Amino acid sequence: MKLTLKEGFFISRPRFWMYVLGTFLVGVISSGNIFLYDNSTTFLLIAFGIFFSLPANVLIYGVNDIYDYQTDIFNDKKIKYESVLSLEKHKSLWYFIFFLIIPFLPLIFSINIPAVIALFVFLFTGVFYSATPIRAKSKPPLDVLFSAIIYVSPALVGFFITGNTNISWPAVLAALIWAFGMQTYSAVPDIIADRKAGVNTLATVLGEKKALFFCFAAYLISASIGYLYIGFISIVFGFIYCAIVLLSIYNFSKLFKYYTYFPLINVSAGAVLFFYLFFKEIL
Template sequence: MTSAHLWQTSRPRFWMYVLGPYAVGLAALKSPSVFYSPLALLFLIYFLLPANLLIYGINDIFDYETDVRNAKKRGYEGLVPPDARKPLVRAIALTNLPFFAVAWFLPGAAQRALLAFVLLSAFYSAPPIRAKARPFLDAAFNALYLCPGYVAYFLAGGKEFSLPTLFAGWAWVMAMQAYSAVPDITADTESRTFTVATTLGLRGTLLLCLALYLTAAALAFPAIHWLALPLGLVYATLMLLSLRAGTEEDVMKLYKNFPLINTFCGMALFFAALL
């Protein structure tokens, strides 16, 4: 595969989904100097292309039969044909294994968070678990996007964490996964890939997302205070607009703004954590 193919496979528009939690985790202890530590800088690099190539490369390796039916893969995302699988596996290994070796120098809790990230990322798409084809487990496995935050938090010296904040983040990323599955309902149904969205349908999934985002805002309130209100309102508004849209095609038009919305909301969380 060419470097351009690898870049496309890593989904640069989604890089902030792992880099953002990592930055928030570093900021949580309100010690800016930690950003300049060698390990922090090294894993900041990891949570750019290598980590995203792990997530989405494995996804594309095991999803070709579904992807060829999915209009989202023609233009908005790439399509990895079977003959590109071996080169992609090599690229994933070459970009990830050096960081796994350096993980020996991380605190034990950060190592465990990194291991959770790798396992959740791999088995979201790969058999024997293939969580993405198991309704509700698919959304639960999106906890992988929380793991970089905990890698950073423990790397920075954190010892304890709030369970309500953990469950707030989990509700948020579950909603993110379920919403992302809505434009794929038809393609997933045709390929017999059963997801939370194919199970609940478009309207039911959007209502679940709305409930999860409101739950996340309520659980996060003790940690981020007033910021929980506008963040909750942003996502609730997006879900209501999607419900009003009413079709996969119209939801897809709104969904194309989703990475940008997540990026701005993540920046708000970062500055709230740092300040």
């Protein structure tokens, strides 16, 4: 059974595109004034910007859908909020993934070694977060670590492509810790389904409340480190994320409702961060 283009598009989770495309753009702008790059660098940035839209998201979420099928059929969140791709279409999905990814692979010969390493780290974690034999998502704490790297590594790709290798690693650490919280929070609504399917995650190991307190701590630490770089903005969004987690702890029945707000909050936070860095660099 063939996969339709519409199905392929929605497998990429368009509402989540900015999780990797957005971090790529933040990495680009944090490396310097984008108007000062030569034509070759500009071309590469545009090409990889396209890659981190549909192709990269089809890769990470398509592989996830294939290897999570046995879990997803028990998951109310997946059935009601997203969709479960029929088993007969998995082969077509593999072809769709390769069709989108392969045209970008020759670009690795045009970028520097740090960017190549960051790109392969993204590809490795993006595939083996869900795929066997590693299947990191079922081996805590690798589930949280791999997921965080998936969403942070595009920023490193963007940063290094510009030729700037003078990166601030504490800022990268803050982003990873923030992603720890994001991954764990998104896994809490899946706890029941994951336990039914015998899938271990950090959330299933900790349980609902401890997992949410872990999220709270992650957002608090991330915001504290972020304050050193973006000041008041980090405190504002740290407060927002911590507040949502506290609401989830003390009003657990509405957790899934709060979860559906996260794409909007994340995109808003990313946009504010991008434009803050943009005007900081060009002014």
